[in-house]
Structure formats: structure tokens, C-alpha cells
Amino acid sequence: MGRFVAQRLLMLVPVLLGVSLVAFCIIQLSPGDPAQVMAGMEASEADIEMIREKFGLNEPLPVQYWAFLKGLFSGNLVSLRYEAPVMEIVLPHLKNTLILASMSIVLAVLLGVATGVCSAVMRKTWVDYLATVLALFGVSMPVFWWGLLLMLLFSVKLAWLPSGGMGTFAHLILPSVALGTSSAGIIARMTRSSMLDVLKQDYITTATAKGLVRSVVVGRHALRNALIPTVTVIGLQFGQLLAGAVLTETVFSWPGVGRLLVTSILSRDFPMVQATLVIVAALFVFVNLAVDMLYAVLDPRIRYHGR
Amino acid sequence: MPVLEVRNLVKHFTSGGGLLGGAKRVVRAVDDVSFTLSGNETLGVVGESGSGKSTLGFLALGLLSPTAGEIRFLGRPVNDLGDRENREFRRKAQIVFQNPFASLNPRMTVRDILDRVLKVHGLPSVSEDGEVVPSLLREVGLRPEHAGRYPHEFSGGQRQRIAIARALASGPELIVLDEPTSALDVSVQAQVLNLLQDLQRARGHSYLFISHNLAVIRHVSHRVVVMYLGKFMEMAPKERLYSAPLHPYTRALLASVPKPFVTDENIEDKVIAGDIPSPSAPPAGCRFNTRCPLRTPLCEEEEPEWKEVGKEHFVRCHRVDEWV
């Protein structure tokens, strides 16, 4: 198991380097002069020169990349808008996003797995059809519009819940429901299909043939196996939630990393954009690593052999 | 000149290793085997799982490259053929697989399947006996009207006939048959085995017939070789191998097959004890020593020689001289 973890960690290195390179390129590959892009169209020649100086844009690219990497962690990379080291800004926002995403994933998993299991067990009944349609609705709902609808109903019309901002638990409810809906739908579909797959396996017949009650056959023998592929999907959904946060946070004025990213893009705060992208991607990569570990716990075949 | 000559052939599969891939494991799938196959001859290769018999077939066709050793096809080394020679080799050496449900492209009609062989080798689609595809189909006992159908419209036995027709299409000198009847029912198996024998009589090609079924091997082969964990244990003309087997493994194997008639013998008395060891960790010394009832201390230490004990009869056993 230790070696398995070490192996996975080592495989992350090139991915993380690649991620930082992509973020770094965002400025470099923009059409035109990077300094001009960062300064904006109306900037004076002097402003542009200052930016060029400040970000070392005259240096050769590898040097710039190295400086960028160092700057990310040393505090040398400074936000144009906040005029503070990027990390100092990103990390508090990240915490807020994690609160939102965690709540959403909990909702999505509870709802999705339960729906998926019911759907599979009651296959081809009205329960299954209803669950299928609901799940597909969930997947198809544009998160920003769904958020607006929820806000319209629960805060504008009914005034039960706050329409935006962060503070109490009540503030968390609407954004996390809006954000988690689509993931719940995807998890439900995945659970259903892997459950159907597992229910056809020979070992399920074996379990029935030895006289186990149906609930044990389904709840223990089938679910345990069906969860293995579902866990991967849940990991990927966590990434989707981080990304979906960009939209949800904008709708609900949630002070998270998603909104930070959008405002930074709109205000051409490129160091901020780069830092946000790197941090979110790195987080996602580590979540996937954690999912791989969980996978190994669930599946003894991987636990002993590695993959 | 023999059709196929194999000398000291070795194939190792390596898994793991690398930077952090864990302990390197080497499976010695085929370990130092030699044999020849003459024209119009059938060599039966029999063994249990992990014996390396299928790997041997793939090696013989150049579908896998050997770790060591030499394969000559019609006198030419297979390992370093030029482009043209390689094409020639592909034309003259063919294969029929075990599972007729997986060995035919489901998206091609029977005609397409057979035509492709002709096209790849630039063979004419019309010969002096008329069109090639219908005559191939007739030859394997199908009807020419079947040409326009897709594989899934046929039963397992019929599909295996199509696979055989594909192998015949390029006029091969050697056909490797990799468990060609193992997926078929007994009554269909009999049809296919008879067909294979008829085709050999008519065309004179050679078969390398791979199977786990000792009775099928007896029925079709001229000579038989018994494999165990990558090694040849015994090779002999069919009559000798089945009437006077010398290797303890061959004997035990023959005894443990349930016979289709009622005997007074008990199945209990015929059992070879123990599991087949993993091919990635074969026992030292003689590979059969962990299960051999006649094992001596020597068998656990030293690998026996591949000895010729009679005409065309080879055995790999330390104690073979005691019962020759």
C-alpha cells in the first residue's frame, strides 16, 4: 500500500508541472504583447514598460517560468488588483469554496446513490422512470439558471433564505443545492448502471442461492461492488463542483475562488488568474489521488496488486 | 525441408519493474523448446493452463517475438524477414482461434472477411475453378449464398468454418489451430475435426494443433508434445505417447480424464495432487516435482535433460531410464 501511494504521488509531478505550465502560458500565448494584454488597451507606454519591468517580461521564457513558479510560493507573485501576494488572497477564498463544494458533494452523494440504487432495484417500474427523468433534469439544468430560480423562489418570493453572501448556515443552503443538483444526477445515473451491471453477476446469484435475504444481497453484496466505479465518478464530480462554483458563486455572491477567478479575468489581474487556476487544478489532482486510495480500500484486488 | 523448425525457443513476459512499478515478475511462458514440423503433418500440443501452449502458437506465427531462440519457416528464419518475405510468410502461415464469436469482425460480411485475405496478398478473386469465395465456402461445408451474411447470423460451428475458410484463403502451408473446438459442443466438434482432417488430406498443409483436450489431440495428431509450465515434458508419435507414456505427468494426465464409459476404476485413484504452480514462480528443478508422486531429492534441485529415449520419443525426467 505504501508503495502504491508513493507511486501515485510521483506520477503527479509531471501533471502538476504541466498544470503550472498551462497557467503560465495564459499570458505568454495571448495574441500580442503580454505586457499590453496585462495593462489593458488604454494603458500608456510607461505603464506597459512598468509592467514589463515588474514581471520580468524581457527575460527568456524558461527564466520567466522559473520566476513564476518561485513567485507562486514565495509571495513574489503579486496581484495587480489587490497588490498583495496572490497566495494570501487565494487561500481564504479557496476555504470558502471548499465549504460550498463539500456541502454540495455530501448532498449529491446521498441523493445520487440512494436514487441510483432504488432505480436499479426497481428497474423498469415507475420509480425507475421517475428517477431517470429527475436525474436527467438535474444533469441538464444550467447551474446559473437553476440558482436564479431557487433564489427567486426561496429568497425573493418566500423570503425564507438569504439570496447571497456568506455567514450563517442558511447562506449555504441555496448555493449548495444549486451546485450539487447536477452532480446528484450524474451520480444517480452512474450508480444505477453499475448497480444493474453488478446485479447480473454470478456472485449475486451465489448470494441468493445461499439463502440471503434480498436486502443483504442488494445492500451488502451488490452495493459494495457497485460503489467501486461510482467512487471514481464522485471524485470527478468534486472537480465539476469546483468548476461549477465559478457560476454558483457568481449567482450567490459567494466569496469563493470561482468568483475570484472571474473577477480577476474581467479585471485583467493575470497573476491572480494564474494562481487561482494552479491552485484549483492542484486541489483537483489531489482529490483524485485520494479517490484512488479509496478505490484501493474498496477493491481488495487493487489493494494487493497495485494497478 | 520441414515446414517449421523451432530451436531453443524462449518467451518471457515481464510485468512490473520500471521506476516504481514494484517487484519485477517474469513469466517464462515458453522456456527452451525445440521441435520440427514436416509437411502434411499434425503436431498436437497439449497442456493445462499456464503451460504456454498458446504462446507457442503465437510465436510460431510471428505474432509475438521470441526472447531467444530461432524459428525457421520453410528454411528461412522468421525473426529477420524482409518486407516481401514477411508478406510471403503471412500468406503461408495462418491461424484459427478458439472463440469463433470473437475471431470474426462483426462488421464485415463473410465475403468481406475472405476477400480481405485475397486483397492483402494480391491474390485473384477468380481462379480456374470459378470464383474463389464461393468455392472456399463450399470447401468448408457452407453454402455460397452465405457470403453476404454477417458472422452473428451463424452458429458457433458455422463461424468456426468461416474462420477456417479465412485461414485457407491464402493457400497456407501451416495452420496453427489454437483450441479450435474448445468452445464447441461435442456434436459440432466432431464435424469440425472431420473437416480439418479432410482439408489436410486434400491440401497437404501442416497443423500445429493446440488443445487442452487429450482425446481431441489423440484423434487429430501424428505426433504429440505435452507441455507443463513452459517446458516440453514429453514428445512422441501419437501411438507411443498414448499407449506407453513415460513421463509421470503424461501418465497422470491421461489417467485423470474421465472416460465416457462406465468403469470399475474410481476417479479418486487417478488424482494428481496439488495445484498447478504459478508460471511466474515455477518450482526449481523439474517443474513437475511439486506434484509428482515419483519425485526424488534430485528432482527438486536439478532440471532434467530433454532426452531421446526411443525413435522420435523425447522425455524430460530424471527417472525415465528406470521405466523405459
Added chain:
Amino acid sequence: MAGKPSSLRLIFGRIRRNPIAFLGLLIILGYVGMALFAPVLAPHDPIRQDLDKSFAPISAEHPLGCDEFGRDILSRILFGARISLTIQVFSVGIALFVGVFLGAISGFFGGWIDEGIMRIMDILLAFPGILLALAIVAMLGPDLHNLIIAIGIYSIPQFARITRGSVLTVKQNEYVTAARAIGETKPSVILRYVLPNAISPIIIQTTLRMATVLLTAAGLGFLGLGVQPPQPEWGTMLSTARMYLRSAPMVAFFPGVSIMIVVLGFNFFGDGLQDALNPKLKD
């Protein structure tokens, strides 16, 4: 084991018998019709402003009412379908072409080619969901072309992965080895034996991807990073309508509903297609 390939008629029959999938198909057809015939169907110019009619309610002349600049919402929705369909077709087209190519050679050849391609895909996939598209748009600047490129690139890894997986499965089949044994060249093995049998998951992914792509494009529009106003892109329309949510909620309602229905159509159809192309899940 190689299953029997389902004929088009059989697949269509299965879709016909699946009400959800069939509804999806109807929605898609309706949507494509809307996009194609928008100039004929639309009662008004989608761009021309008429401030007198600002927030005009639903009427015979303006079946869905007017927005803050007095533009006819129905016409904007109809022309919006054109924009979304354009984005969908071109971006999925790019992704399909590049992704299937990369996935096929990756899965077929394996080894370092596979390692290399898949590590690059891993890097792209490390930016979840809309983020990669967002980053690319941020880099190139927001307009229709860049949006198509951005969404196209962000969809490539999905197609590459699906294709690779499918090719790996198909490659196991003995008919692929048999093709090598009769002397087929590698390109011929890929094109004649592997890809035709690996196509089902790719088709399904294409349908489902159409849904995701529309959501992403609309999302970018909503953030102000998509197609720019006054173009009637649905997400962009929502973004401005949002400011009048309390006073004129219907203006935000219609573009949202349009997005949802079309996405639903593709998801319904894709889901049904999944069942129709994989009869193993059926009895």
C-alpha cells in the same frame, strides 16, 4: 466477446420504444429546425432596439415579451439557437476529430506514445469542467471563434479517453489478431477492424457532449466571457436579464428554459442511445 452489431433499424426501433429517448430526439429535431429557419420563424429583428417596448409584457406581437432594450425575446431565442448550434457543431467537431485520432493511436500502439498522449490529457483534465475553457477564453479573448476553440480543446481529452478505452477493449478481440495474421497493415487494422467496432461509445459521448458544450458556452456567456452582446446567445441573455430578476423575472426565464430543454433533449437522447447501443444491459 464480440456482440452482434445492431443495425440502424434495430437501434431506431429501440429508440422508438423508449419514450424518453424519443422525446429527446424530437427536441433535438425541433431545436435544429429552429436554428435553421430562425430568419423565417422570427417575427422581429433580434438585435434592433426599441426602448418604448422595454420590458413589454407577453402579447400577440411579442409572444415572449421584450427585454430591457425592447427587443423581441422570441426572436432572440430563435437566433440564439443558431449561435448555440454553431458552437456545438464546431467545437464538438474539433474535439471529435482530434480526440478520436489521439485516443485511437494511443490505445492501439500503447507504449510511450500512449504514455505521452495520456499525460498531456491528464494535464488538460486537471482543469475540471468549465475552468479550462475559461482559461483559454481568458487567454484568447471572448468572441465566437475563440469560444469554439476553447470549448473544442476542453472536450478533446474526453473523446481521447473514451476512444482509447474502447480501442483497448476492441483490441483484445481475436479478430484483430486474426487481421494481423492475414497480413493486414496497421492503418488497415485500425480503420477496418478496430474503429468500426469501437464507435458506439464515441457516438454516445458525442451526443452527451453536445449537452455539456451547450451548458459550458452558456455558462461562459453568463459570466460575460462568451459571445458578446448584443448577439442573442442564451447565456449572455441570462447574464443581463439577471439584473432585472426581481422586477422582470420572465426575461431571465425564457433563455434559461431554452438552454434546459435543449440540453435535456441531448441528454434524453444520449441516455436512450446508450441503452439502444448496449443491448447487454437489456434482457
Added chain:
Amino acid sequence: MGDPILSVKNLTVHFHTEAGVVKALEDVSFSVGQGEVLGLVGETGCGKSVTALSVMRLIPTPPGRIVGGTIHFDGRDVLALSEEEMRSLRGKDMAMIFQDPISSLNPVFTAGYQVEEAIVTHEAVPRREDLIARVTGLFKKVNISDPEKSVRSYPHMLSGGMKQRVMIAMGLSCSPRLIIADEPTTALDVSIQAQILSLIRRLQMEGGSSVLLISHDLGVIAAMAQTVAVMYAGSIVEKTSVKTLFDRPLHPYTRGLLGAIPRLDVDQERLSVIPGTLPDLFNLPRGCKFRERCSEALPLCAEGRPLLAEIEPGHEVACYARA
């Protein structure tokens, strides 16, 4: 022998699929006596596995449906039992061993746990140590190497032969009166097959259970069974003692089958074949199902289905040419 432990009468099973109705079983009747080993032999599609699953009431429904006939186990009407009554029968009084030990064990639970489960479902075993001791004892009984370690092993860590032993231990755990073994050695190597067959035989002799043994391999049947029923396309065509069947087969299909087997002990110039293929189960022909492949078919054979009839004492055949 007394009353049979299992008695199946006129069992008819249909499968409703997208392509039509498969008549998987038609009027299948047989019985298994106390302590008897009945062999059910036939080729793919003959319905032998469907028969086994029907007895356990494990036919997936839909698409499968038992449309007619009765199954009595120890005098009780199996088809009339409630689901709960049936459940308490399964694994306790009748147990099943499946063909493929690799896919028949749940990969995420240990071998020992899966056997434990079979016990605690039917019996109250208050102490955990007793339970583990009992499972370890079962593992010893079926000759699993290193039983103490194997109970804690996951299925993928065991060889195919060992997995099948675990399945047998599971089947035996509550000392069932009937064991249904569906091709128990088909997935195994020859040398392992011999081990498993001899194990089943030893356990059957010791425990006195009855066995319904299903196989396509006439060799396995000859080695194991006392009575044999030969199935073809959903019907039993011949039923008699194992000795009579191999010495004096009467049904043309049985004869053809025996002639088609390559022999280990004698040279055969050519195998005799049964021409043609299995009839389409979606669309069975009128008359005898074997008629189109039969060299002895009479005009009568196209008229109706021949029924199983006792042609000589203890020898039943369904054939007009023998009547």
C-alpha cells in the same frame, strides 16, 4: 430408496426476449432419490442449467417464466412456497455449486466471510470463535491448503481449483439434502477437475446428500452419476441407469453424441457426426425436435412430439422409432 427428495413434473419454462419467446424447457420430468446422483447431460441450449435454476427458483423473472409443471422438494411444492419460505430452503436444504468459481465468489469479501454468511443466515451461531472454527473445519474438509490463512484470503488470491473448493464448502455448510452442481468442473483444468470430482464424490458418500449433477461432458457423467437423463433442445430424450446408457443407448441423439466423442483409449479413423445444428428455440419445428438431424426419422416423427416412455424396465426413451 423411499420417496424421492426432488421430483420435477412437466416443467415448462419460457424466456421472453426482444427477439421472441424462447421455449427453454418443455415438459421436463425427473426425480432424484435420497442419496442418488442424477446426471443431467446435454449440449448448449438443451436447458440443463435452466432446469437447475428452476429448482432453486433462481430463474431471472422477467425475462424467464415457469409456465407449467410442478417441482416438489421433500414433499413440498416449491413453486407454491412464499419467497421467505423459499429463501430458508436455499443454501440450507438445497445448495448449488456453479460453473465458474472465478465469477461466483464476491471479489470484495474474504472467502471465509462468504462461507460464514451461508451459515449465519440459517442458524444461530452465538460465538464468533465457533463460527470461524466451523468455517476452518469446512475448509479442511474440502482440502483447501492452509485453511487458517485461506479463510482470510480474498477470492483473487486463490487458484481456480481452490475457489471451487470454497464454493463447495459454502454449499456444504448447512449439510443440505440436495446439492445441485451446475458444470462444477467445466472451467477447471483436467488435473484439477479430477480433484474436484473426487471431492464431490467423497463428500456425497459421507454425507448421503442427493446430487443433481449437470454437465456437458459424458465422461464426467460416467464417472459420477448413478442415473442419467439426456436433454436435447429443452426436453429429456432418454433416461436410465448410467450403465445402461453407456452400454445400450437407445435414442438416436444419445447414440450420435457417444459416437461423436473423440476417444482417449482407441484409435478412430473418423468421428461419427450428428449432421445439422440445433433447432431454433424461438421457432421449434413440429414433431420431434431431433427429427431434422435424425437418420432414423419416421413419417410419424413429423407429426407429434414423442413422449418419454419406458421401453424396457428402467429405461425411458422419447422416440417413435423405438416405441
